[in-house]
Amino acid sequence: MTTATAYSQLAQLFARLHRFSHLGAIAGWDQAAMMPPKGNDARAAAQAELGVLMHGLITDSKLPTLLSQAEQEDLSEMARANLGEMRREWRMANCLPSALVEAKTLASARCEHAWRSQRAANDWPGFLQNFREVVRLAREEGRLLGEQNGLSVYDAQMDKYEPGITSAQVERIFTEVKSWLPDLIAQVRDQQAKVPVPVPQGPFSVEKQRALGLEVMRLLGFDFDAGRLDVSLHPFCGGVPEDVRITTRYREDDFVQSLMGIVHETGHARYEQNLPRDWLEQPVGRARSMGIHESQSLSFEMQLGRSRGFLQLIAPLIQRQFGPDPALSADNLALLYTRVQPGLIRVDADELCYPAHIILRFEIERALMNGDIEAEDVPALWDEKMQSYLGLDTRGNYRDGCLQDIHWTDSFGYFPSYTLGAMCAAQYFACLRSSTPDLDRQIAAGNLQPVFDWLGNHIWRQGSRWSTDELLRRATGESLNPAHYRAHLEARYLA
Amino acid sequence: MTTATAYSQLAQLFARLHRFSHLGAIAGWDQAAMMPPKGNDARAAAQAELGVLMHGLITDSKLPTLLSQAEQEDLSEMARANLGEMRREWRMANCLPSALVEAKTLASARCEHAWRSQRAANDWPGFLQNFREVVRLAREEGRLLGEQNGLSVYDAQMDKYEPGITSAQVERIFTEVKSWLPDLIAQVRDQQAKVPVPVPQGPFSVEKQRALGLEVMRLLGFDFDAGRLDVSLHPFCGGVPEDVRITTRYREDDFVQSLMGIVHETGHARYEQNLPRDWLEQPVGRARSMGIHESQSLSFEMQLGRSRGFLQLIAPLIQRQFGPDPALSADNLALLYTRVQPGLIRVDADELCYPAHIILRFEIERALMNGDIEAEDVPALWDEKMQSYLGLDTRGNYRDGCLQDIHWTDSFGYFPSYTLGAMCAAQYFACLRSSTPDLDRQIAAGNLQPVFDWLGNHIWRQGSRWSTDELLRRATGESLNPAHYRAHLEARYLA
Numbered sequence: 001m002t003t004a005t006a007y008s009q010l011a012q013l014f015a016r017l018h019r020f021s022h023l024g025a026i027a028g029w030d031q032a033a034m035m036p037p038k039g040n041d042a043r044a045a046a047q048a049e050l051g052v053l054m055h056g057l058i059t060d061s062k063l064p065t066l067l068s069q070a071e072q073e074d075l076s077e078m079a080r081a082n083l084g085e086m087r088r089e090w091r092m093a094n095c096l097p098s099a100l101v102e103a104k105t106l107a108s109a110r111c112e113h114a115w116r117s118q119r120a121a122n123d124w125p126g127f128l129q130n131f132r133e134v135v136r137l138a139r140e141e142g143r144l145l146g147e148q149n150g151l152s153v154y155d156a157q158m159d160k161y162e163p164g165i166t167s168a169q170v171e172r173i174f175t176e177v178k179s180w181l182p183d184l185i186a187q188v189r190d191q192q193a194k195v196p197v198p199v200p201q202g203p204f205s206v207e208k209q210r211a212l213g214l215e216v217m218r219l220l221g222f223d224f225d226a227g228r229l230d231v232s233l234h235p236f237c238g239g240v241p242e243d244v245r246i247t248t249r250y251r252e253d254d255f256v257q258s259l260m261g262i263v264h265e266t267g268h269a270r271y272e273q274n275l276p277r278d279w280l281e282q283p284v285g286r287a288r289s290m291g292i293h294e295s296q297s298l299s300f301e302m303q304l305g306r307s308r309g310f311l312q313l314i315a316p317l318i319q320r321q322f323g324p325d326p327a328l329s330a331d332n333l334a335l336l337y338t339r340v341q342p343g344l345i346r347v348d349a350d351e352l353c354y355p356a357h358i359i360l361r362f363e364i365e366r367a368l369m370n371g372d373i374e375a376e377d378v379p380a381l382w383d384e385k386m387q388s389y390l391g392l393d394t395r396g397n398y399r400d401g402c403l404q405d406i407h408w409t410d411s412f413g414y415f416p417s418y419t420l421g422a423m424c425a426a427q428y429f430a431c432l433r434s435s436t437p438d439l440d441r442q443i444a445a446g447n448l449q450p451v452f453d454w455l456g457n458h459i460w461r462q463g464s465r466w467s468t469d470e471l472l473r474r475a476t477g478e479s480l481n482p483a484h485y486r487a488h489l490e491a492r493y494l495a
Numbered sequence: 496m497t498t499a500t501a502y503s504q505l506a507q508l509f510a511r512l513h514r515f516s517h518l519g520a521i522a523g524w525d526q527a528a529m530m531p532p533k534g535n536d537a538r539a540a541a542q543a544e545l546g547v548l549m550h551g552l553i554t555d556s557k558l559p560t561l562l563s564q565a566e567q568e569d570l571s572e573m574a575r576a577n578l579g580e581m582r583r584e585w586r587m588a589n590c591l592p593s594a595l596v597e598a599k600t601l602a603s604a605r606c607e608h609a610w611r612s613q614r615a616a617n618d619w620p621g622f623l624q625n626f627r628e629v630v631r632l633a634r635e636e637g638r639l640l641g642e643q644n645g646l647s648v649y650d651a652q653m654d655k656y657e658p659g660i661t662s663a664q665v666e667r668i669f670t671e672v673k674s675w676l677p678d679l680i681a682q683v684r685d686q687q688a689k690v691p692v693p694v695p696q697g698p699f700s701v702e703k704q705r706a707l708g709l710e711v712m713r714l715l716g717f718d719f720d721a722g723r724l725d726v727s728l729h730p731f732c733g734g735v736p737e738d739v740r741i742t743t744r745y746r747e748d749d750f751v752q753s754l755m756g757i758v759h760e761t762g763h764a765r766y767e768q769n770l771p772r773d774w775l776e777q778p779v780g781r782a783r784s785m786g787i788h789e790s791q792s793l794s795f796e797m798q799l800g801r802s803r804g805f806l807q808l809i810a811p812l813i814q815r816q817f818g819p820d821p822a823l824s825a826d827n828l829a830l831l832y833t834r835v836q837p838g839l840i841r842v843d844a845d846e847l848c849y850p851a852h853i854i855l856r857f858e859i860e861r862a863l864m865n866g867d868i869e870a871e872d873v874p875a876l877w878d879e880k881m882q883s884y885l886g887l888d889t890r891g892n893y894r895d896g897c898l899q900d901i902h903w904t905d906s907f908g909y910f911p912s913y914t915l916g917a918m919c920a921a922q923y924f925a926c927l928r929s930s931t932p933d934l935d936r937q938i939a940a941g942n943l944q945p946v947f948d949w950l951g952n953h954i955w956r957q958g959s960r961w962s963t964d965e966l967l968r969r970a971t972g973e974s975l976n977p978a979h980y981r982a983h984l985e986a987r988y989l990a
Contacts, residue, residue: 020548022541023518026525034529038721039738042517042775049514053548226533243534280537 006069015281085283112409124398154369157413161290237268267300274460294421309443344400356389426488501564510776580778607904619893649864652908656785732763762795769955789916804938839895851884921983
């Protein structure tokens with residue numbers, strides 16, 4: 001019997017972690033989509049126990065030696081990339097003292113639990129009491145994470161979701177966007193004010209919406225032998241790569257948002273369903289980053305889903321469910337799905353206003369993490385930026401202002417991923433359109449294969465083999481270039 | 496800081512095991528009720544990893560010392576009972592070498608997997624090839640388990656499901672049953688031949704059956720804030736005590752079996768939902784045994800569910816879903832639910848023929864485990880006993896004979912629990928009727944509280960505090976007495 005290499009011992013450990021996280025992922029999906037309320041305490045205890053177990057495995061004292069030894073071993077290119085991802089995970093788990101991890105978990109749970117009622121009650125002062133501690137602990141976490149790789153507190157937080165990116169890069173990109181976005185919004189609104197858009201009249205039964213959603217998922221290549229569609233309060237894509245669980249929610253008075261939500265989650269799902277099969281149990285087999293994940297959902301939702309060709313393709317399916325209403329024509333669907341209307345709520349925002357919501361959050365959370373502002377300064381900054389970017393008054397309306405998102409009860413640095421993802425998606429499709437000039441005609445004819453092939457070859461099956469930047473350069477020939485995003489928005493909204 | 500007692504260290508370990516088993520239980524339910532087919536391999540790997548983890552925890556070398564030390568500590572009565580259950584679990588896990596556990600798991604998985612197609616193909620010789628190894632390993636397991644507490648191979652297997660019972664006791668009981676059962680069946684069939692029973696005509700939509708099932712579960716006190724009803728190929732009661740998941744399956748041409756199946760699983764569920772809340776994370780907080788578990792489902796299905804009063808209560812609910820068909824009257828439902836018709840399949844058997852199926856299996860599996868027969872002798876014995884107990888010819892029909900159950904691909908000694916449970920249920924209700932003489936009138940009037948109170952006080956909230964025998968004696972004033980079972984059957988079927 002030969003001695004196992006350090007690398008193979010590590011691979012075995014990470015496979016174990018993958019299997020344990022499988023159970024946590026299914027239990028997490030169940031909690032959101034299936035679990036009755038009284039199951040909550042026992043589920044939380046079970047998940048916490050699993051968390052302790054997995055933390056114990058990844059902080060095992062043998063790991064530093066194994067990682068160093070493995071780096072000296074003769075490894076394939078994939079194995080070496082895998083080893084890099086292992087070290088990244090090890091570093092993130094090991095630079096935090098468990099007392100901090102525990103304190104942060106508790107503070108976040110308390111803050112989130114209270115937020116559920118405080119948001120409804122518009123109770124910013126109440127929220128602030130818990131939020132101060134969450135901010136304090138997140139700064140401490142960011143400081144410790146940052147010490148490891150020379151990053152600022154906020155950059156270290158962002159690095160958890162988008163490894164390798166810096167806030168200087170993001171600021172450069174967002175500053176550029178701010179230079180043209182408000183004008184573009186104003187111009188588009190001006191144009192659209194002249195065009196009335198008939199709104200489809202419900203009720204749209206949940207049953208028919210579900211049937212339509214399933215049909216569209218099939219069209220989008222979702223593998224129902226390896227996943228499901230269910231309902232939860234907040235739609236998400238969960239489960240495991242081998243068995244992807246997406247959720248939606250239905251409103252009987254409107255199917256438009258829910259349907260596009262399903263398209264969005266199906267984008268996440270196809271990424272997961274097509275990660276490199278031979279590497280699924282290893283870190284290198286996972287999705288590259290949250291930004292790249294969002295770039296898949298937004299490729300589906302924004303690039304493909306709201307394209308004229310796709311709406312032509314699905315209009316007959318919609319009409320088959322809800323009748324031959326002219327408000328359900330492809331032409332009118334295109335108007336509905338590109339309607340621009342600044343509003344207070346991020347998750348309800350249209351494609352054009354969405355980045356304004358993100359830039360605002362990025363600027364506030366960065367200042368907060370880096371200590372330029374304190375927790376109590378958030379509402380005033382929020383009011384000022386909503387006025388400046390979207391022309392909306394949010395003073396005193398915390399519920400629809402800085403209390404609207406769940407993110408800050410637990411994490412900072414995630415928000416940029418949404419807009420970075422939207423930019424990547426625009427860049428992919430610019431590339432795809434140049435190699436497939438008749439793309440929109442093919443989509444309208446029901447041939448979505450060129451989209452699936454491009455994303456599958458360039459993104460899905462690459463897992464975490466390369467850094468985000470290298471993945472982008474290999475896929476599109478250049479690093480992230482927001483010019484494609486601007487061009488996409490102008491082409492769609494000023495046409 | 497005081498040093499933790501040995502008992503409290505054990506309690507902490509068993510709480511961890513409980514939390515891990517929570518994840519396994521939910522993942523197991525999901526596998527049967529929700530999971531798409533391609534999720535299977537990853538799920539199996541995750542469950543196996545969890546099994547290895549839990550086996551490692553319960554075979555930790557510190558346990559023997561902790562158990563002995565705790566036995567010297569000053570403990571409450573509940574804690575002492577808990578310690579006894581801990582030792583039992585420890586003994587069962589520790590007397591088996593892991594090579595045997597692994598070999599058994601593999602052989603069972605292989606046998607079960609092949610059985611799925613072999614049963615349909617009526618392929619006994621094919622099955623036999625895998626079955627021999629399953630039998631060999633189960634004998635070895637039983638021998639090792641039995642060495643620990645001086646039991647025969649078969650008694651050691653039975654002890655896993657019904658601690659404390661011996662095959663000598665079971666044989667005494669079953670021999671007595673065999674002395675009157677065939678005659679009783681013949682007599683009842685004779686009587687029933689004169690009474691035509693109109694069969695309700697479908698189709699019965701799945702939606703309506705589900706609505707009816709939920710309504711009946713509500714009537715039976717199922718707590719929907721702590722559990723769910725879903726669909727699976729083989730109905731079961733799973734999940735965790737804090738969140739009980741029962742399943743059923745529907746046939747559009749018949750609602751009668753599915754409805755009573757829901758009543759059955761609800762009996763299991765209420766036991767779980769009412770185990771002692773303060774002890775749920777500990778072994779003493781669990782259900783006493785499989786026989787006692789079946790006694791709860793059969794209390795609901797056979798004693799309560801098929802009683803005249805209950806059928807009067809639910810007939811209007813049934814008619815509200817399926818219309819005012821006279822075949823759906825309480826009188827006709829009573830005829831339907833007491834129809835006796837010997838058949839080949841255990842799970843389809845009526846109340847009166849069911850014990851014959853069990854006695855046959857008990858006699859065969861005991862002989863097999865104790866080495867009195869070999870695997871290849873099973874079909875001939877099966878044929879002989881089916882002829883003798885139910886007058887049916889099964890020669891050459893393995894599919895509906897010895898290949899019909901999944902149990903023997905994995906376990907021996909479970910079958911008696913079904914009939915022991917039916918006997919316990921009859922004994923409970925004899926007791927309950929003598930303290931509540933107008934029980935049936937109360938049930939018909941919709942007051943099921945006396946049933947819930949009796950079972951709750953005497954069984955549910957006792958967990959594993961006492962042995963099965965002591966539980967029965969405290970509840971009913973006597974040890975298991977099959978006379979109540981006979982009296983129940985005669986009262987119901989010869990009335």
